[in-house]
Amino acid sequence: MGERALGWGLRLLGIVFFIGPFIAAFTAHDWDLQAAVVPSQAEMDDVKERLSGLVVEEGFSEDPFIFETPIFSNDTVRMAVEFTSPLKIPIKITDLSATISDQGLQVAQVQMEEAEVDVPANGTANFTLVGSYTGVPPTDPEPTYVNITFELYGITLQLQMEVG
């Protein structure tokens, strides 16, 4: 008799541990299935706010870049760049390369001198692009293609843009 009662008691306990969570969760949310299962609206709003920091309304164009006039000396070309981040979170630029053209002709390829550059949220960073060059210095050099690689939250984004 006792063994049978214990058997049924333990079986019942197992059922309570399975059904109990459903009842507790649904009762806590007035039997609203969605509210019991999915994260709360406040949590989703926090995530949305974080995600909005990653979105650039007008798209990620060349506007954040200010390219100074390239300086040619001793077979080397140097170009100062100012980057103003359109993102609401800090990023790290790990690579930036650009093609310098003169009268529509590619004359040099420049790369970021620094190993990496940290840019604060909506902040500005300055860095230098360097490359080699042979021949007569061009008269009207300007960057035409830009390839930028940056990291945010450990995720790498690589963008190719046509500028100028």
Add this chain to the structure above:
Amino acid sequence: MKRISLRMRLPPVNWFGLVAGALMLLLPFLGPWWSATVGAGAMDLALSPFDYRMSLLEQPITSTLIGYFLLAAKLSVMIGGALMIAGSLGPKRWWGRRLVRFGAMRVFWMVIGLIALLLVGALFLNSILPNLISGMVEGGSMQVKVPYVEGVTTSTIQVDAATITAPITASLTEIFWVAVVVAVLGVAARIYHRRFVKPVKPVKPK
């Protein structure tokens, strides 16, 4: 004087059950069994049958139902552990077998369940999800690679001139291996308990 061995003097105890039961009382508080990270804080996930932590862009995400389920699992294992200790201390009592059986296989099935969940989850993300959302990435490609239980992979999304690369790292923690030890001890306790149960002789009909 007749010498009596220590084994003879000690009351019968299911030692496997005793150790497994004690560890079952501790196990829910030791931490996650498995963890995964996308990038560096883009998405973090830490799982065990008793607890979970999920965050997207460092914002924690919770679910009431899952929270209560994990609480029930925690209580279930702790009660199972306590009953297994009781059953192991009185293996020859009429209630001993029942109590040991109630707790013995709990952690074992939790270990199997977690591994199955991880395998099914990775299979879904690697094989089914890309087909479901392939139409959403117009003019681009999507290559999702998620590690099966453990490992490091890289997923890539390419749209026009933009490429997004996300490293995904997943690993079983040391607590998982503690859980495996508890599961093995639980199974051993159940098998070992048979030696305390007298086989019932079939009654011959008169």
